[in-house]
Amino acid sequence: MKGRQTSHLALVLLIAAAAGAQHVPKLSVQNYKSEVDKLMALSTESAKKQLSGDVDLKVIATKCADELEKARSYGSVAVILDRENKQLRSHNAVAGTMTFDYVAPDRYHVVQNAWGGGPGYDFDEWVTIGDSYYTFTSIWIEGIEKALVPAGYDPRHTNRAWGLPKYVDVLRGEQPISGDMYLYNGKPYYLLVYVFPPSRHPEFPEFVARGSANLRLWIDSNTGLLAEADFVPVPEKPGNAPHREFKQVLVAYSGDIRVDPPAEVCYEDRPGMCFAFIALPPTEKAASEIKRLSHSNPEYGWSVSYPSNWTIDSKDVSFVRISSPAADGLCGFHSFRTDRIKTADELADAREKQDEGDHFTTSHSPKQRISLPNEVTGWNVVSEIRGGGRSRRIYMLRDGVAYHIDCEAHVSIWAKVEPSFAQMISSFTLERKP
8 A cells, every 4th residue: 555654663564465366355346437437527528507596595505414414335436636746747637536435333444546756647546344454455454553553543533534424524514605506418307506715615625625615416316315516716817717626526325336345355365264464563662752853953053852762963054854663754954044035934934835836734723822942033834745745844033044844754653753843843042141
């Protein structure tokens, strides 16, 4: 599984089996490819507008929400498009896809592909059933995420974000700004259009729209069920294609959708020989239990403490690196003299703008003040890195010297390394002014 870091798991194989012998369950939604493809093409350009008469849009929305909450199962394909990313032009602007089956109350089978910067996409596949969590890593393993992130990464949060609840919330809580009837492939659909700030419904991808967002919901008027959703930024100029877009198709409501546990591993030439896999959590000490070392940088007048089992590279005094034991977490301490940048606020804005412009990061949190030793204050920002990374950044400026701390890790292990990041940041000390 490319999207997860598994190199330092303590995996015990009771009996090893060839990966080719592993049974991989097929997604049920794949049986509805023709219907999915047609709905992906549904738009105001491909459908024919009809006279709908005087209809109560809120009644239509409420009925749809009611029907969605009754659905016992469904299949879905969702796509995120990024037309601004030049690297994706040869990939039809597809930044990521999520294909999944859902069976009430808590069964999901998910396949996710996310653009990682090339040459291809990062692939993840998992099944969750109640408290059981299975991950595909060329073999199916149960409970692997508990070993990866002891603090508790929960794939169910991802499942829910891609599922129906976000649409139910909009249908019940928002008022459509417009509604029309369309005919498409011989079927009538209501198109309800909503406008709202993404912060009001954070389950929708913030990457797509940071200002006002436009959500178009295509509802099958015969069943009252949501068929297709299109989430885009409110266009600056009407008629222009959105730079970024999230589109989701939903099919086979209460239909032939199954989510079963992955079958055990069996040898192809000996069907009766089947074996199990166990994932053991790593025995790492908590950050607070590990002895700490100190490092001083006399050239730029700062010091920091760090865990003794982490590795420091201080050959370049302007860019000191401190890495975790597994090399899956890194804190960089940047220092440079500047006449151009006058405030830490300006430093933070310039760096975040540059990284988003270069498509290195996808979003960042609002700046927050942070106080450090010796009456030093700075700005604290958390940025999401394209491909599944996360970075906590601290920006400071004093006496013409810019200081920038950048602590990075993949989101799948963030909870494991973040306490060490926080301790290093809080220990960062600039020499007291004379």
